[in-house]
Amino acid sequence: MQIDFSGRRVLITGSTSGIGFAAARGFLAAGAQVILNGRSQARVDAALDRLGAPAPQAVGHAGDLGSAEGCAQLVQRFPQVDILVNNLGIFGPQDFFATDDATWDTFFQTNVMSGVRLARAYAPGMAERGFGRIVFVSSESALNTPADMIHYGFTKTAQLAVSRGLAKRLAGSGVTVNAVLPGPTLSDGVADMLQEEVTRSGRSLEEVATAFIAEHRGSSILRRASTVEEVANMILYTSSSQASATTGAALRVDGGVVDTIA
Incomplete structure (x- = not known):
């Protein structure tokens, strides 16, 4: 199978690191023009430097897309894209009873x-x-709501509802809408979360991540964290012409964490 995005413009939100950056690298390698996004110009510029692709093959946009104004500014600058990857997301553990309205809204x-x-x-x-x-x-948290991140799990479940409903709304148009559900993944954010234990124990990041999964995600079949590239591969396939019959789907890249045959 040869996946080719030549002539396609791709926007990936929250793409200066982690899964989003890995997806950007993959799209570029397959011939796409990629729009990177991050909150600060410094992060966007650093990501573009790491990609090493000339403009306009890779361009960046700095802006907070967590607001209507931020989204409007992006759309005004780039009024047309062929592929939209809504990767932007924040997470963090917090007890339900300590999570105020402002945090839920953010x-x-x-x-x-x-x-x-x-x-x-x-x-x-x-x-x-x-x-x-x-x-x-x-995220797999859309189906397996974490007790210590209910506010986060709620947003991931909401994404499934939006993607499924929008796929129906666009039925027969040639536009597909899908959700990709990563499981425990060694993204930059997860690496930062585990760094204290890496320093304390002297073990590698991969070893600490594997131990974390054994303790907190015992249903994992993979028994290790996924790489950002493994998740990006699913994003690329889902965005390709070869995936034209896949729409309205929740595609898990969770290492089997969600214990279901469906």
Whole structure:
């Protein structure tokens, strides 16, 4: 199978590191023009330098997409894309009874409404052209709500509802809408979370991650953390012409953490 994105413009939100950056690298290697996004110009510039691709093959946009204004500024600058990867997301453990309204709203605006606003802006043009891909990067937490991150799990479940409903709304248009559900993944954020234990124990990051999964994700079949590249591979396939019959789906890259045959 030869996946080719030549002539396609791809927007990946929250893509200066982690899964988003790995996806950007993959899209570029397959011939796409990629728009990177991060909160600060410094992070965007550093990510572009790491990609090493010349403009306009890779361009960046600095802005907070957790607000309507931030999304509008992005759309004004880039009014047309062929593939939209809603990867932007924040996470962090916090007890339900200590999570105030402002935190709930911040998570909802960042994780859910950023994707809603961008899909609303870009999907009509995709439908007019008869081709488009919209991917929401959700999480296994959408199906397996973590007790210590209920506010986060709620946003990931909401993404599944949006992606499934939007796929139905765009039925027959040539635009597919899917959600990709990573499991425990060695992203930069997870690496930062585990760094204290790495320092304390003297074990490698991979060893600490494997121990974390054994303790907190005992249902894992993979028995290790996924790499960001492994998750990016699913994003790329879902965005390809070869995946034209896949829409309205929740595609798990969770290492078997969700204990179900469906």
